[in-house]
Amino acid sequence: xxxxTQTQPGMFVQEKEAVTLDCTYDTSDQSYGLFWYxxxxxxxxxxxxxxxxxxxxxxxxxxxxxxxxxxxxSANLVISASQLGDSAMYFCAMRAPTSGTYKYIxxxxxxxxxxx
Amino acid sequence: ETGVTQTPRHLVMGxxxxxxLKCEQHLGHNAMYWYKQSAKKPLELMFVYSxxxxxxxxxxxxxxxxxxxxxSHLFLHLxxxxxxxxxxxxxxxxxxxxxxKNIQYFGAGTRLxxx
Numbered sequence: 001x002x003x004x005t006q007t008q009p010g011m012f013v014q015e016k017e018a019v020t021l022d023c024t025y026d027t028s029d030q031s032y033g034l035f036w037y038x039x040x041x042x043x044x045x046x047x048x049x050x051x052x053x054x055x056x057x058x059x060x061x062x063x064x065x066x067x068x069x070x071x072x073x074s075a076n077l078v079i080s081a082s083q084l085g086d087s088a089m090y091f092c093a094m095r096a097p098t099s100g101t102y103k104y105i106x107x108x109x110x111x112x113x114x115x116x
Numbered sequence: 117e118t119g120v121t122q123t124p125r126h127l128v129m130g131x132x133x134x135x136x137l138k139c140e141q142h143l144g145h146n147a148m149y150w151y152k153q154s155a156k157k158p159l160e161l162m163f164v165y166s167x168x169x170x171x172x173x174x175x176x177x178x179x180x181x182x183x184x185x186x187x188s189h190l191f192l193h194l195x196x197x198x199x200x201x202x203x204x205x206x207x208x209x210x211x212x213x214x215x216x217k218n219i220q221y222f223g224a225g226t227r228l229x230x231x
Contacts (some may be wrong), residue, residue: 044222044224045220045222047219102166102171102172
């Protein structure tokens with residue numbers, strides 16, 4: 001079954017420190033894509049970073065990096081130098097052929113709170 | 117600003133009312149989506165349109181009726197809703213489905229309360 005699991009309902013991090021948000025996935029497809037989105041309290045889902053299953057290097061976008069461990073089926077998001085504005089819900093998502101062409105599987109999210 | 121605008125941002129309606137949610141994208145994308153986000157549940161895909169043609173309908177009750185008059189606009193018509201339909205309704209758009217890196221861009225959502 002296609003599934004995304006985010007086991008941390010809530011996380012705290014001190015400002016300027018790094019934090020890792022966990023995501024594991026389950027798929028039997030060889031080709032798939034993994035996404036991370038941020039959702040502030042305003043409601044808008046903001047795309048952060050993408051990792052393709054065949055990408056040999058971990059994706060990075062500014063302060064965001066994705067720790068992709070294919071054998072373990074994990075795609076953890078690492079946020080470096082946390083800022084107060086990083087406080088939000090974070091969702092991991094997957095797109096895989098077996099789920100259907102149009103469907104993204106989302107996790108239940110992790111709420112991150114950055115402390116001053 | 118992601119280029120996807122949803123109106124209204126908040127909506128309160130009675131169970132017998134009829135209302136519509138509007139979504140507009142300014143990104144030149146070919147695909148548009150409606151999602152329902154309830155507390156402590158993963159996002160639920162409701163409808164997908166590709167070039168104004170509905171290509172996905174995830175067993176959504178008929179009290180939700182989508183409309184896509186052109187590739188930039190998407191509506192969700194609501195009638196005789198139930199209290200359990202109260203949720204955040206998110207619209208998204210993407211370029212196409214042909215590549216794995218098919219990034220969806222979301223609007224800020226309409227928070228719907230059904231009384």
